[in-house]
Amino acid sequence: MIPGLLIAAPASGTGKTTVMLGLLAALRERGLTVQPFKNGPDYIDPAFHRAASGRDSFNLDSWAMSGAMLDGMLGAAEGADLILAEGSMGLFDGVAQKGATGNGASADLAALMGWPVILVIDASGQAQTAAAVAQGLARFRAGVRVGGVILNRIASPRHKALIRAGMEEAGLTVLGAVPKRAAIAMPERHLGLVQAEEQPALQALIAEAAQLMREGVDLDALIATATTTATPGPAARITPPGQRIALARDAAFSFIYPHLLQGWRAAGAEILPFSPLADEAPDPGADTCWLPGGYPELHGATLASASRFRDGLQAFAQAKPVHGECGGYMAMGEALIDKDGTRHQMVGLLGLVTSFEKRKMHLGYRSAVLAEAIPGQPTGARLKGHEFHYSTILSQPDTPLAAVTDATGAPVPETGSSRRQPGGGLSTGTFFHLIAGAS
Structure with a gap:
């Protein structure tokens, strides 16, 4: 030990x-x-x-x-x-x-x-x-x-x-x-x-x-x-969101837990990073796309002008699943309003409109029961995670993704969203950051 x-x-x-x-x-x-x-x-x-x-x-x-x-x-x-x-x-x-x-x-x-x-x-x-x-x-x-x-x-x-x-x-x-x-x-x-x-x-x-x-x-x-009484056990099995995962990875999309990445790789998944800020699109050979949280509110103009990223993600989403957490969810929406009140066009896979101009802190543990599957998690899965952001939802018109409660069991309005694209692909997103499945 x-x-x-x-x-x-x-x-x-x-x-x-x-x-x-x-x-x-x-x-x-x-x-x-x-x-x-x-x-x-x-x-x-x-x-x-x-x-x-x-x-x-x-x-x-x-x-x-x-x-x-x-x-x-x-x-x-x-x-x-x-x-x-x-x-x-x-x-x-x-x-x-x-x-x-x-x-x-x-x-x-x-x-x-x-x-x-x-x-x-x-x-x-x-x-x-x-x-x-x-x-x-x-x-x-x-x-x-x-x-x-x-x-x-x-x-x-x-x-x-x-x-x-x-x-x-x-x-x-x-x-x-x-x-x-x-x-x-x-x-x-x-x-x-x-x-x-x-x-x-x-x-x-x-x-x-x-x-x-x-x-x-x-x-x-x-x-x-230093001392300990703990004995290491076998690593938890973590189901990856796909076999080949296109993962947004840059200063705007960097909030993903190391244990999830380790678990995905341990399960045999291949992670294919790309940078929306560098106007890169997800690898079309991937079978799912994951947009982590981060700071898209600081890069609204850059993301709005990243046409290769936007067009590539829209094309990818027509037949394949795309999931966004927090900042990734915001980028998948219709628009993002920055701290100066400027409205920036986002990818438009979901109808979400968020505002950083109207700041309010949302912080705490969250439990979620999925009403729709997300990559790696089936409908009805019970998940544990947390929420931490300052953005206000102005519009969240799509089908709710999950029933979400805080640590006391009280429901929260940030339910996430899901939308089936014309080509059959499912786009999902939530302010909820996944940590683990519920025990």
């Missing part, structure tokens, strides 16, 4: 992603092979993890994934010396009702996997009180063990000494203290960090974060803290 640690925090915005990236890179420099994971539904952080560690990072989700699936995901760590998993939001933050194995909180993973928690504490604006916060987290839930604390955004040696004294009084081990360094702040946009592939200075940022970890964290003590 490969020992592991969960890097978590009391809240978002504490700098845990910077600490995570710095640790991945610093440990890699020492010759260790470190397998990264990410708690919960997040497309962006795993790409940063890969850049820092050199290994694909996978999402682990206690709400959407069964225990067997979670155990199977640990197989990605084969050959690694250490597992580092990055938490999401605050350590105990999750939904009100549990899913397959938990409520989605980072603490679920710590308990399920037997990984000690390394707390990243943002020490700015406080001193000994930071120890009270950390102590409260350490005592909140049986089965979740805090193995140590990394103090972030330390202002001065005196500041560090005060907080260390508080942590010692609370019985907590301080593994490191990191000064505030504005130069390594990660740029953000409306769905989180700007994507890794869009940051030309990414390796410099990672190198700076690694230097902070080398200088401020006792890496030997951190490694010695």
